[in-house]
Amino acid sequence: MRVKSGPIGIASVAALALMLAPLIASAQAPQKAPTVINPPPTAQDWADIAKLPDWSGVWNPKISDQDAQIKTNPPPWNEAAAKKIAKMFVEEKAGRPFLVFSNCLPEALPSWMLVTHNAMEILFTPGRVTMLGDGNRIRRIYTDGRGHPETSDPTFHGHSIGHWEGDTLVIDTTDIVPEAPLAVSEAAGLPNNGDMHVIERIHLADKDILHDDLEIIAPNILTKPWKTTRIFFRQRARKFDIVEGVCATGDLVERVNADGDHVFVPVQKSEWGHTTAVPAK
Amino acid sequence: MRYLIKSIGAFAVLAMMAGGISQVAAHHSASMFDFTKSQTLKGKVVEMRWVNPHVTITITGSTNPDEAPGDWLIETTSPGNLVRAGGWRRDALKPGDEIEVTFHPEREAGKKSGLLQEVKLVSTGEVFTANIRDQEKPGLE
Numbered sequence: 001m002r003v004k005s006g007p008i009g010i011a012s013v014a015a016l017a018l019m020l021a022p023l024i025a026s027a028q029a030p031q032k033a034p035t036v037i038n039p040p041p042t043a044q045d046w047a048d049i050a051k052l053p054d055w056s057g058v059w060n061p062k063i064s065d066q067d068a069q070i071k072t073n074p075p076p077w078n079e080a081a082a083k084k085i086a087k088m089f090v091e092e093k094a095g096r097p098f099l100v101f102s103n104c105l106p107e108a109l110p111s112w113m114l115v116t117h118n119a120m121e122i123l124f125t126p127g128r129v130t131m132l133g134d135g136n137r138i139r140r141i142y143t144d145g146r147g148h149p150e151t152s153d154p155t156f157h158g159h160s161i162g163h164w165e166g167d168t169l170v171i172d173t174t175d176i177v178p179e180a181p182l183a184v185s186e187a188a189g190l191p192n193n194g195d196m197h198v199i200e201r202i203h204l205a206d207k208d209i210l211h212d213d214l215e216i217i218a219p220n221i222l223t224k225p226w227k228t229t230r231i232f233f234r235q236r237a238r239k240f241d242i243v244e245g246v247c248a249t250g251d252l253v254e255r256v257n258a259d260g261d262h263v264f265v266p267v268q269k270s271e272w273g274h275t276t277a278v279p280a281k
Numbered sequence: 282m283r284y285l286i287k288s289i290g291a292f293a294v295l296a297m298m299a300g301g302i303s304q305v306a307a308h309h310s311a312s313m314f315d316f317t318k319s320q321t322l323k324g325k326v327v328e329m330r331w332v333n334p335h336v337t338i339t340i341t342g343s344t345n346p347d348e349a350p351g352d353w354l355i356e357t358t359s360p361g362n363l364v365r366a367g368g369w370r371r372d373a374l375k376p377g378d379e380i381e382v383t384f385h386p387e388r389e390a391g392k393k394s395g396l397l398q399e400v401k402l403v404s405t406g407e408v409f410t411a412n413i414r415d416q417e418k419p420g421l422e
Contacts, residue, residue: 060365064414065321095388096311104307117308117413134361148407187310237422239317240365245333247307253330267337273309274356275337276394278330 004152012097025124038144041126047233048126053203057238059232060208063117066230070184073228081190081221088188097187099171099273104247108156108180109173112137113230115183120230120232121241129169148174156180158198168203169205191222208234212279253278308334311356314385316397320344322353322382329374332336334359337375338397355384357397357411365421367399367410376411377401 027204073213077085086096101107107116120132128143131137141160148159162169164167176196183189197217217225252264268277324342340353363369376381378403384395399410 023340058417062417064417092310092312094352095315097312099307101307101309107308118359119365135359186308187312193401233417235365235422242361245359245361247333247337249332250307250334252332253328270313272313273307274311274313274394275330275335275354277336278328278339278354281328 005088007149038127045126049124052124055124055204055210057208057234057236057237058119058121058242060119060235061116062231062233066115066185070188070227074184075182075216075221075226075228076189076223076244078221084190085184085188092185092187094260097269097272100181100183100186102273106137106156109139109158109160109176109182109183110200110216111183111189112139112157113200113214114228115189118245119235119240121242129171135247141169143169148172154178157167158196163213164199167203171198171200171202173198173200182216182221190221193237194216195219205231231268250275253281255279285324285409293393311385311388311396312388315388316385319388319398320384320386321393322355324350324353324380324381324382324383326374326376326378327352328376331360333361336360336363336402338382340380342382351393353382354394355382355397356394356415362382362413363409363411365416366413367415368390373409374402 008236026237044159083146088178091098100111112133116133116137118137120131120133120137123132127142129141129143131139131141134238137228139157139160140163141163143164145163146161153159154175154177154199156177156210160171160173162171164170174197176192178194178196179188179191180196184197195218199215199217201213203211203213212232213227214230215225215227216222249264251266251269253267255263255265257263267275268281270276286406312314322340322342322344324340327339327341329339330337336359338355339356340355341350343350350377357363359369360369363373371383380400382400383398385398386392386395397411399408
């Protein structure tokens with residue numbers, strides 16, 4: 001539309017715009033998305049759960065294999081990341097370990113799977129697989145056929161959708177916070193810096209051995225996708241049941257104050273994370 | 282200590298001090314301890330903090346008979362790992378228990394702290410270990 005440059009022309013355009021404004025506004029107003037209901041599971045849904053492989057019990061990470069893979073299968077770090085990681089190894093060797101998991105934040109995905117020293121359990125319910133880790137870690141994996149959300153809402157464990165290929169659970173995870181570290185140990189790991197994508201294939205490799213075959217795509221710190229497997233072994237003894245574990249209590253000690261109330265009081269920690277002093281009772 | 286935690290305000294001051302002088306931590310590497318050295322400490326349990334992710338034990342004792350007893354702080358892994366790897370229980374060590382502790386000392390000389398290797402209860406001879414990789418051994422169930 002050509003606009004006359006004089007005051008009358010401008011006034012005409014302004015009047016036209018005012019008349020059209022409600023129409024334009026209504027055309028641009030976002031359509032309210034229909035509410036999607038998670039349907040209640042049917043008896044058949046529960047019966048189908050029984051056909052899945054038996055992943056009950058407590059799964060413990062094979063830490064010795066995590067250790068070995070630091071050397072045998074390191075991530076393909078890009079040049080900048082490799083320099084930072086090399087420095088972290090030097091610092092750790094010198095007794096000044098970097099705190100990859102500071103402030104008791106979750107190890108997040110995929111580092112929980114990669115470097116955890118703690119057990120987990122895996123629950124199947126219709127449309128969901130839930131992983132519960134010692135230390136109050138949690139992963140929700142939707143197996144109800146949904147896709148990833150159109151609007152990203154990044155979290156520590158990302159948005160996980162899964163499906164079964166035979167007895168293998170295939171999980172696709174996106175929307176992980178950029179601060180979540182890709183770690184090879186508690187003292188060596190870097191923020192993924194965004195756009196990380198994790199594909200996992202979890203399956204029984206033996207009666208009591210679970211493998212998580214991971215493919216980690218982290219374009220801002222890796223030169224190519226990194227494939228690695230993490231091994232978990234099953235324990236069924238009740239004495240090994242997972243109990244509550246709250247990371248933040250590591251920074252605190254129980255005391256009774258002058259009013260007779262049970263309270264938590266901070267202990268003193270070093271910059272490397274170990275406890276250096278506990279207040280006397 | 283008691284007067285310091287008398288009020289909620291004092292608790293906030295303590296929290297600020299803790300935040301100001303040290304990092305609030307989590308799972309961490311143990312490389313601040315010297316794995317090439319091992320020492321033995323004899324003494325009495327003051328307190329065991331049965332907490333994630335790292336249990337600590339405060340002990341009044343000494344590493345040799347000529348040394349006056351002092352307060353030592355020995356750190357180890359998480360309760361879950363101690364249960365799995367070393368047969369621990371929350372009440373494995375009680376205040377007043379006489380113990381012998383083998384530990385890796387801190388690299389920094391003069392610090393009365395270390396990383397637990399194993400602890401023996403003098404009264405029963407029961408030994409609790411703390412190597413998290415021990416839980417991969419067969420036949421623990």
